[in-house]
Structure formats: structure tokens, C-alpha cells
Amino acid sequence: MAVDELIMPRLRRLDRIAVGDRSQAVAGAASGSVTSLLEGSELVLRMLSMLLAMLATSAFLITDADGGRSEWVLWLQIVVESLLAVCLWRLLRYLPERADRGTLTAVAAISVLVLSLLWEPVQRVLLGSGRPFEMMMMHSQKNLMLLLAAAGQRGGMRLSVFIGAVLCIFSSAITRDPRAWLSTALFAVTALSWLVAAYWSGLRPRMLRDSDSRMPLRWALAGPLCGLVLLAAAGGAGPQVISTIRGYLPGSGGDGEYDEFSRGGVNDGDALVAGLDDIRSFGAIEDAPFAESDRPSLYDVINDAFDEPVRRNKTTQRAVALPPELMASLQQRLSSVQEAGREFSTHRRHSSSRKARARSISSATLISVSGRVPLHLRMELYDLFDGRDWQALPEPAESLRFSTCDHAGKPWIRIPASWRGLHFESYSDYHIVTPLGLKSPIIPAPADARALHIDRVDQPDMFAWHQEGIVRMVRDSLEPQAAIHLRSEVADPQKLRRNPGLHFETTRSAECRLLPGGAGMERIGRLAAEWAGGLPRGMAQVDEICRRLREGYVLDRDVLPDETSELPVEDFLFQLKRGPEYLFATSAVVMLRSLGYTARLVSGFYANPQNYDARKRKTLVRAEDSHFWCEVFVGGGTWATLEPSPGYALLEPPPTLGQRIVAFLRWCYRRALRHWLLVLTGTVLLPVVWVQRRWVQCGVLTLLWRVFPGRGARERVLRAARLVDSRLRLAGLARPPHVSPARWLEHLSLLDVVAVRRVLRLAEAAMYGGGAEFAGVVQESELSVLNAAMLRELRFGGLRRLARERQDG
Structure with a gap:
């Protein structure tokens, strides 16, 4: 009995110890499993957040491209942005534990937003491209979404998913691309799994301590699979239920205010008219009604702008000395051209009423041009010249057939280009030419037009050749206010001059090499040889002739040669040295022909950049913009456009990225010189502010606290406590999230901070006690004294200095 009484209590005690050990072991194992489970759910949540951000990015980038980028460029952009987000996510894992992730994320988010918005004007200046307002804003939100998803903060991930949902809804509403819809559908399905993971990771260990649960991965995966099955089942059946909102957003086109970088429309909504009361009022429309009017023809406009030609007696003999072998065919040609009235005389009479007539027609807009300017619009070509009159080219003998092609769902008429073979073009340009007050079937187009489109015109037989390279419609005149879309090639002057295939020889266009005889023409030939004699044959001589005319002569439409002159171009070159454009162009052609080149005269219209209407984004072409220039044959069936008149320029390819950067730097340099005092002050102050940014930020926060201390004692105490926390953080003594302000102050071992301790104790009472309980604890007068003492104690x-000592220690 004694042994039992001695042993049994010990056995019971050992049993209780064993049971306690087993309970602690089980509790430890359960706690470890819960911790690992929560860590796993957090990882799944981050991965799903990244996946949602990538899907939303894909939907937005597809919508932003709007068919304007190639497939591989689009998918390369999607892959690159996704990889950057993943790399950022992986790099943030190596961030030190003591780093304040919340502050870093907030600073990075603000920086991304600001830089995304600042990039837009830089992109427009340097790259010549941009986004409409709503796409610019959504682009910045897309960048913010990727950053927040990569940061992995709980609040940031929720905001990232919300931004992704907004991006997907936005993209689905304004696009018709099924790939964007597919990305949106996948986003919606994956978001269900994200909600499950977010709920699971939000559970606390105390809720799982006595339960045996696990992450419902099967349900998380079942959601996307069910969604994909439903999407596949509904993909090819039933009517299309997703519609596109066009014209609702400011950059989507429509009939409201235009946006220079809009995604749709013709950017002239504020210039459109209904065409009910007066259909001749200004405004380009696609299906314009037809109205008979007194619109002038090309030769009417030329006669109004450059005076009437001098009427000669029929018995007066022309000053033409052409080769006898071509005389018979050319005589027949001249007769047919004269009957049609398609000739231009360089012998114009002085008319006192021309200025008044020019003023009366100056407001009459003949053509409007949308696109890059300056632009030469060809209307007529001239080859034969007898010293006074130019004769227009006939229709081409070889009739090249027009054909149709589809582009963006619209029929385009392809213009045959058999006479262009050197390929010195470097840029494909796009213009919209709208005839308004011009009566002519000829389509005003640049020299290297490749294709044209007129709404509801898809039959090639509605077009014919007017001359070589000039197209006309098979009707009396073009439809007024009907937009003509043109695609053309822009010649690169550098490529043209470096092209080894230029030989300037041709067996065709013999008429473009003929010159009249006489002493005056010989004198002009000697002048041309003097100007270009020291240069090699080719574009160097051609450019020199044009340069001498532009720099040595004055453009003046009011100065004309004498009416009795037999060779007006001779009087212009050697006596007057000033005159209208047709004398500049005629002189260039005559001088080039005297040097053995094949050249011809061109008349048409000049879209002047000075007439550009920035509000309507159109260049208005009036009667006074009728113009003459010339072309030279360079080989390979190619004619190069020349501009010998001063004050006029040829359309060149857009500047390259390097040229845009240089131009932007020059602009910055000029602005800096203009505002040198401001730039000098900023250059001195900005480095100082950056080095002392913590002092500046502390001063700003203190000033704001003094100006807005709060209403009531409780709010004033809480704001004072937040100021203490901010000062410690800016000084490099940031408080960990799990430590209270008072405990952190004790940890720092700060002496003589009685007022600060008092403020922090009051703050704890204000945070954890009710408003009624806090009332009466402190008076307003005491708070003022405490605040002043607090600022003295926490200099x-x-x-x-304390932060540096802690780092050194």
C-alpha cells in the first residue's frame, strides 16, 4: 500500500506531463500547418493578381493598337510588359525586411502615374504619335495596375484588380476586336478564383486553430474551366450581343469636337454641316448631294490668278523652231489641244482689275486638304513649248487598267504605277482631299499617288486617265464636298540624290526635250551652262538651277514682261528678275532642256501650311493658291518634282527619331535662352532641394500641421501624434508596424521628451477610448503648450544625428 501511495501520484504526474507535451506538439504542428497554408494562399493570390493584370493589359493594348500595329509588334509589347511586371515582382522579394514597402509602393505609384502622363507630350513632339485623352488616362492606369500587382501589397492587389476590371470594361466597350473580348472574358472568369483566394488568405489563424481545412484549389480551378466551357459554347452561336460605343468618348470620332490623335472619325466633327439649307457651305461629307453651281474650272482659276493671256492675231507667226520630222504629228496635236482650250500662255497682259478680282475670289475655298502639308496637287501637265505658249499632254496612248483592293473593309482604287521604278520613296502618306468649289473631273492628287478611295465608289470603270499619272472621273465634274482619300509615296531627297540608278535618259517623251530656236534661247542655254557647268551631270546640276532661281530672283505676281515680248522667259531671266510662279517654272524647264534633261511644266494647286486651320485640322486651298512647278525625268520611268519658286517647299518624309530629338533639344535651348534667369535659378535650387528633400518635406508637413491643427482636442492630439511619427520616419527612425508609438519612443531611448510622451499617451487614449471618455482629459490651452514643447524636443x-549614430553603431 505504501508503495502504491508512493508510485501512483508520480505516474499520474508523468502522464499529465506526457499529455501536455503531446498537446503542445499537436498545437505546434497545427500552427505550422496553418501558417504554411496561409502562406500558400497568399502566393496563389499574388499569382492570380499578376495573371489578372496581364489579361487586362492584353485587352487594353489590343484596343489601343486599333489595327494600327503589326501582329508581332503588338504581341511583343504584351509579352515585354508582362515580363517586366514579373521581373519586378521577383526583385521585390529581395527587398530588405526593414524597408517600408507601403511607402515605397506609394512613391512608385505616384511616379508611374506622373511619368505616364508626362510621356504623352514627349511622344507627340519626338515621335509624332499620341493617344486620345481617354486612352492616355487608361494607359497610365494600366501602368499603375501592373505596378500594384507586382508590389504584392494586400490593398494594392485589390486596387490592381479593380483597375483591371475597369480597363476590361472600357476595352470591350470601344473595340470590335474579338481578342480583346476574349481577354475580358478570361479576366472575368479568373476574377472569381481571385475572390476565393482573397477570402481564404484573409482568414486569421485563430479561426483555423481547431479546424482541419485546406485551400480549395479544386474550386479555384473549376471556376476558370467552367467559364471557358461556357465561352466556347457561346462563341459561334446566336447574334452578336457585345456592341461598340462609338462617338461617346472624346477621342473615338463622331460628330463632336475633334482630337488630333483620335482613334476614329476624320477629326472634323465641328466642321460638318447638315447640307439642308445651303449644301455649298463648307464642310466635307461622305455622301454629299449634288448641286449645280457656277464653280470655276482650272483654267478659269489660272486666268483669275495670273491675268488673261495676250490675244494674238491669227496671222502672227509662232516663234517655234521644231524638228521637221516631228512637225506633222505635232501640228495635229497642237490643233486638238487648242480646240480643247488646254494651253497656257506665258504672255499675259497687265490687268488693273486683277487685284480686285483676286480679292473677290480669295475667300472662295476650292479644295480642303486633311494631312501633312505642304502638298503639290497636280491638275495638268505641259510638254510642248514654243517660246510663248505651253501645250498640255494628251491622254496616255497605253491605257493602264485600274483595279480595286480592300483596305480596312473599304474598296480602294489602285492607281497603276508602271512609270515609277527607282523606289526612292521612303514614306507612305495619307491625305483627304475634298473638292468644294472647283468644277473639274480631274482628281487633285500628289505626283506619287498609289491608291484612292471615294465612299460608295467601287467600280474601276468610273475612273480614266486624264494624262500620264493624273486620274479623272468619268463625269463632268467631281462631286462637291465628297471626301477623296489618297495614299501616296513621299520622295526622300537624300535617297534621290544618292540613287545610283539615275541616268536621266529616256526614249519616250521626246516632246519634253524640244526647245524653240532663236538667239534668245541660245542666250538662256549659255546662262544654264554657266550656272551648272562646274557640277557633274545629275541631281547636282538640277538642284543648282533651282537654287539659283530661288535665291537670285523675286516672286511677284504683279510684275509681268512687256506685252510685245516674243520670249517672256528671256525678259524675266535677264531684265526683270522678278515675276510670277509660271515664269520661274518655265525658266527651270527651259534651262534643264538646254542642258539635255527631259523636263515638263506642271500646274495645279499648292496646299500652303500658312492656310492650315488648327481647329479643323484642314488646309484650305483657294484660287490664289493655284501654282506652277516642274518635273524632271530621272530614269526608270520616274519623274522627280522640282520647286524653283521662292517661298514654296516640297513635302518631305517625316523627321526620324534622331531628327525629332535634335529639334526638341534646339527648342529647349531656345526656351532656356529666353528664360535664362528662371533656368539658372532652377538649376541652383533643384539640387539643393533634392539633397535636403527630407528637411523640406518635414518643414512642409509641419507647416500644414500648424495651419490645419484639427478641430477639437481629440483630433488635434491625433494629428500631433501623426506628425511625431512622420518626423521619426523622415529622420530615418521609422517605426515598425507592430510597435506602438509610445513603445517605439522608449526603444529609441530619447531623453527629455516629456511633452512627446504626454502627447503619445493622449493619442492612445484618443484612439482606443471613446469621444465621451476623452472629453475633459486635456484642455485646449494645455495642448498648445504641449505642441510647442513637442516641436522643441523633436528637432x-x-x-x-540619432539616426546616423544608430547606423554607425
Whole structure:
């Protein structure tokens, strides 16, 4: 009995110890499993957040491209942005534990937003491209979404998913691309799994301590699979239920205010008219009604702009000395051209009423041009010249057939280009030419037009050749206010001059090499040889002739040669040295022909950049913009456009990225010189502010606290406590999230901070006690004294020294 009484209590005690050990072991195992489970659910949540951000990015980038980028460029952009987000996510894992992730994320988010918005004007200046307002804003939100998803903060991930949902809804509403809809559908299905993971990771260990649960991965995966099955089942059946909102957003086109970088429309909504009361009022429309009017023809406009030609007696003999072998065919040609009235005389009479007539027609807009300017619009070509009159080219003998092609769902008429073979073009340009007050079937187009489109015109037999390279419609005149879309090639002057295939020889166009005889023409030939004699044959001589005319002569439409002159171009070159454009162009052609080149005269219209209407984004072409220039044959069936008149320029390819950067730097340099005092002050102050940014930020926060201390004692105490926390953080003594302000102050071992301790104790009472309980604890007068003492005790310089000592220690 004694042994039992001695042993049994010990056995019971050992049993209780064993049971306690087993309970602790089980509790430890359960706690470890819960911790690992929560960590796993957090990882799944981050991965799903990244996946949602990538899907939303894909939907937005597809919508932003709007068919304007190639497939591989689009998918390369999607892959690159996704990889950057993943790399950022992986790099943030190596961030030190003591780093304040919340502050870093907030600073990075603000920086991304600001830089995304600042990039837009830089992109427009340097790259010549941009986004409409709503796409610019959504682009910045897309960048913010990727950053927040990569950061992995709980609040940031929720905001990232919300932004992704907004992006997907936005993209689905304004696009018709099924790939964007597919990305949106996948986003919606994956978001269900994200909600499950977010709920699971939000559970606390105390809720799982006595339960045996696990992450419902099967349900998380079942959601996307069910959604994909439903999407596949509904993909090819039933009517299309997703519609596109066009014209609702400011950059989507429509009939409201235009946006220079809009995604749709013709950017002239504010210039459109209904065409009910007066259909001749200004405004380009696609299906314009037809109205008979007194619109002038090309030769009417030329006669109004450059005076009437001098009427000669029929018995007066022309000053033409052409080769006898071509005389018979050319005589027949001249007769047919004269009957049609398609000739231009360089012998114009002085008319006192021309200025008044020019003023009366100056407001009459003949053509409107949308696109890059300056632009030469060809209307007529001239080859034969007898010293006074130019004769227009006939229709081409070899009739090249037009054909149709589809582009963006619209029929385009392809213009045959058999006479262009050197390929010195470097840029494909796009213009919209709208005839308004011009009566002519000829389509005003640049020299290297490749294709044209007129709404509801898809039959090639509605077009014919007017001359070589000039197209006309098979009707009396073009439909007024009907937009003509043109695609053309822009010649690169550098490529043209470096092209080894230029030989300037041709067996065709013999008429473009003929010159009249006489002493005056010989004198002009000697002048041309003097100007270009020291240069090699080719574009160097051609450019020199044009340069001498532009720099040595004055453009003046009011100065004309004498009416009795037999060779007006001779009087212009050697006596007047000033005159209208047709004398500049005629002189260039005659001088080039005297040097053995094949050249011809061109008349048409000049879209002047000075007439550009920035509000309507159109260049208005009036009667006074009728113009003459010339072309030279360079080989390979190719004619190069020349501009010998001063004050006029040829359309060149858009500047390259390097040229845009240089132009932007020059602009910055000029602005800096203009505002040198401001630039000098900023150059001195900005580095100082950056080095002392913590002092500046502390001063700003203190000033705001003094100006807005709060209403009531409780709010004033809480704001004072937040100021203490901010000062410690800026000084490098940031408080960990799990430590209270009072405990952190004790940990720092700060002496003589009685007022600060008092403020922090009051703050704890204000945070954890009710408003009624806090009332009466402190008076307003005591708070004022405490606040002043708090600023003296927590001087920012002393806090900075303490932070450095802690780092050195």
C-alpha cells in the first residue's frame, strides 16, 4: 500500500506531463500547418493578381493598337510588359525586411502615374504619335495596375484588380476586336478564383486553430474551366450581343469636337454641316448631294490668278523652231489641244482689275486638304513649248487598267504605277482631299499617288486617265464636298540624290526635250551652262538651277514682261528678275532642256501650311493658291518634282527619331535662352532641394500641421501624434508596424521628451477610448503648450544625428 501511495501520484504526474507535451506538439504542428497554408494562399493570390493584370493589359493594348500595329509588334509589347511586371515582382522579394514597402509602393505609384502622363507630350513632339485623352488616362492606369500587382501589397492587389476590371470594361466597350473580348472574358472568369483566394488568405489563424481545412484549389480551378466551357459554347452561336460605343468618348470620332490623335472619325466633327439649307457651305461629307453651281474650272482659276493671256492675231507667226520630222504629228496635236482650250500662255497682259478680282475670289475655298502639308496637287501637265505658249499632254496612248483592293473593309482604287521604278520613296502618306468649289473631273492628287478611295465608289470603270499619272472621273465634274482619300509615296531627297540608278535618259517623251530656236534661247542655254557647268551631270546640276532661281530672283505676281515680248522667259531671266510662279517654272524647264534633261511644266494647286486651320485640322486651298512647278525625268520611268519658286517647299518624309530629338533639344535651348534667369535659378535650387528633400518635406508637413491643427482636442492630439511619427520616419527612425508609438519612443531611448510622451499617451487614449471618455482629459490651452514643447524636443537635426549614430553603431 505504501508503495502504491508512493508510485501512483508520480505516474499520474508523468502522464499529465506526457499529455501536455503531446498537446503542445499537436498545437505546434497545427500552427505550422496553418501558417504554411496561409502562406500558400497568399502566393496563389499574388499569382492570380499578376495573371489578372496581364489579361487586362492584353485587352487594353489590343484596343489601343486599333489595327494600327503589326501582329508581332503588338504581341511583343504584351509579352515585354508582362515580363517586366514579373521581373519586378521577383526583385521585390529581395527587398530588405526593414524597408517600408507601403511607402515605397506609394512613391512608385505616384511616379508611374506622373511619368505616364508626362510621356504623352514627349511622344507627340519626338515621335509624332499620341493617344486620345481617354486612352492616355487608361494607359497610365494600366501602368499603375501592373505596378500594384507586382508590389504584392494586400490593398494594392485589390486596387490592381479593380483597375483591371475597369480597363476590361472600357476595352470591350470601344473595340470590335474579338481578342480583346476574349481577354475580358478570361479576366472575368479568373476574377472569381481571385475572390476565393482573397477570402481564404484573409482568414486569421485563430479561426483555423481547431479546424482541419485546406485551400480549395479544386474550386479555384473549376471556376476558370467552367467559364471557358461556357465561352466556347457561346462563341459561334446566336447574334452578336457585345456592341461598340462609338462617338461617346472624346477621342473615338463622331460628330463632336475633334482630337488630333483620335482613334476614329476624320477629326472634323465641328466642321460638318447638315447640307439642308445651303449644301455649298463648307464642310466635307461622305455622301454629299449634288448641286449645280457656277464653280470655276482650272483654267478659269489660272486666268483669275495670273491675268488673261495676250490675244494674238491669227496671222502672227509662232516663234517655234521644231524638228521637221516631228512637225506633222505635232501640228495635229497642237490643233486638238487648242480646240480643247488646254494651253497656257506665258504672255499675259497687265490687268488693273486683277487685284480686285483676286480679292473677290480669295475667300472662295476650292479644295480642303486633311494631312501633312505642304502638298503639290497636280491638275495638268505641259510638254510642248514654243517660246510663248505651253501645250498640255494628251491622254496616255497605253491605257493602264485600274483595279480595286480592300483596305480596312473599304474598296480602294489602285492607281497603276508602271512609270515609277527607282523606289526612292521612303514614306507612305495619307491625305483627304475634298473638292468644294472647283468644277473639274480631274482628281487633285500628289505626283506619287498609289491608291484612292471615294465612299460608295467601287467600280474601276468610273475612273480614266486624264494624262500620264493624273486620274479623272468619268463625269463632268467631281462631286462637291465628297471626301477623296489618297495614299501616296513621299520622295526622300537624300535617297534621290544618292540613287545610283539615275541616268536621266529616256526614249519616250521626246516632246519634253524640244526647245524653240532663236538667239534668245541660245542666250538662256549659255546662262544654264554657266550656272551648272562646274557640277557633274545629275541631281547636282538640277538642284543648282533651282537654287539659283530661288535665291537670285523675286516672286511677284504683279510684275509681268512687256506685252510685245516674243520670249517672256528671256525678259524675266535677264531684265526683270522678278515675276510670277509660271515664269520661274518655265525658266527651270527651259534651262534643264538646254542642258539635255527631259523636263515638263506642271500646274495645279499648292496646299500652303500658312492656310492650315488648327481647329479643323484642314488646309484650305483657294484660287490664289493655284501654282506652277516642274518635273524632271530621272530614269526608270520616274519623274522627280522640282520647286524653283521662292517661298514654296516640297513635302518631305517625316523627321526620324534622331531628327525629332535634335529639334526638341534646339527648342529647349531656345526656351532656356529666353528664360535664362528662371533656368539658372532652377538649376541652383533643384539640387539643393533634392539633397535636403527630407528637411523640406518635414518643414512642409509641419507647416500644414500648424495651419490645419484639427478641430477639437481629440483630433488635434491625433494629428500631433501623426506628425511625431512622420518626423521619426523622415529622420530615418521609422517605426515598425507592430510597435506602438509610445513603445517605439522608449526603444529609441530619447531623453527629455516629456511633452512627446504626454502627447503619445493622449493619442492612445484618443484612439482606443471613446469621444465621451476623452472629453475633459486635456484642455485646449494645455495642448498648445504641449505642441510647442513637442516641436522643441523633436528637432529634426537631432533626430537625424540619432539616426546616423544608430547606423554607425
